[in-house]
Amino acid sequence: MFEIKNEDTLFRFSFISRIEEPEDRRLDLIMCWLEIAGCSINLQCQCELTIFDLESLKEMLSEFYASLYKNGRPKPVQFAPRMKSFTCEFNAVEGSDLIGFNFTATPAIYDSWQLTGEIAIDQSYFPALIQGIESILTN
Numbered sequence: 001m002f003e004i005k006n007e008d009t010l011f012r013f014s015f016i017s018r019i020e021e022p023e024d025r026r027l028d029l030i031m032c033w034l035e036i037a038g039c040s041i042n043l044q045c046q047c048e049l050t051i052f053d054l055e056s057l058k059e060m061l062s063e064f065y066a067s068l069y070k071n072g073r074p075k076p077v078q079f080a081p082r083m084k085s086f087t088c089e090f091n092a093v094e095g096s097d098l099i100g101f102n103f104t105a106t107p108a109i110y111d112s113w114q115l116t117g118e119i120a121i122d123q124s125y126f127p128a129l130i131q132g133i134e135s136i137l138t139n
Contacts, residue, residue, distance in 0.1 A: 001013070005119070012036075013136075019031065026052045028051050031046060099122065
């Protein structure tokens with residue numbers, strides 16, 4: 001499970017099932033449950049990710065986290081899966097030890113509807129986020 005939350009906001013996606021693509025395993029579809037809650041809004045929907053999507057996100061976050069320790073100012077990273085039910089971005093907040101996690105959800109079940117949000121986190125989140133992606137990949 002990939003989960004970011006603070007006192008009043010939650011962003012989570014968790015494994016539901018895998019649909020195998022026999023010709024190219026990197027194109028297996030990973031069906032996930034996306035949950036976003038906060039400010040009296042609660043969105044829950046299914047999203048599709050590929051192995052390639054998840055491996056890319058894991059690599060981006062690993063490099064971002066490593067860069068936090070090397071120079072403290074990593075370049076922002078943006079993630080947009082092949083099926084864009086959500087996108088997200090991580091960026092270091094200037095003059096702070098905080099990391100901004102910005103997201104946009106565009107679930108297919110709601111035509112022309114978008115939810116955007118932001119959660120401030122610290123670097124202690126990254127090991128669990130990276131491990132959460134790994135657990136989805138190995139399911």
